[in-house]
Amino acid sequence: MDDTRSYVARPSEIVRKWYVIDADGRTLGRLASEAASILRGKKKPTFTPFLDTGDYVIVINAEKVAVTGKKRKDKIYKRYTGYPGGLREISFEKLQAKRPNEIIRHAVKGMMPNGKLGRQMYKKLKVYTGPTHAHSAQKPETWDF
Secondary structure (H helix, E strand, C coil): CCCCCCCCCCCCCCCCCCCEEECCEEHHHHHHHHHHHHHCCCCCCCCCCCCCCEEEEEEECCCHCECCCCHHHHHHEEECCCCCCCEEEEHHHHHHHHCHHHHHHHHHHHCCCCCCHHHHCCCEEECCCCCCCCHHHHHEEEEEC
């Protein structure tokens, strides 16, 4: 008989690594898609769509992420407070000065699957301003793309 069955990872077989991505001078969308791909486990041969086979991602220098064109002034982030008239808007420029971590978090979250599994994968993302992070004990490898 022909053995052409697909490989399906078992939860006990999943090995997670830690990767550091330096956002200094990187384009926001390209950085976010690469991080989302690592978080999902798409770069691994053991990728299984219905399991979290991904690795941990640490993004450093979040305040130095780049955008192209007029996005620095024109890109608007919106959120709703839940109250009537509670739509809050903030530009990329102001958000980068106030909370630069949220820019990368927002971009990566939009590239993750919707649902319980996507939220579980998203928790493995750690974003820091500046070149230092609190995960040196995990011996993370640098990820270049």
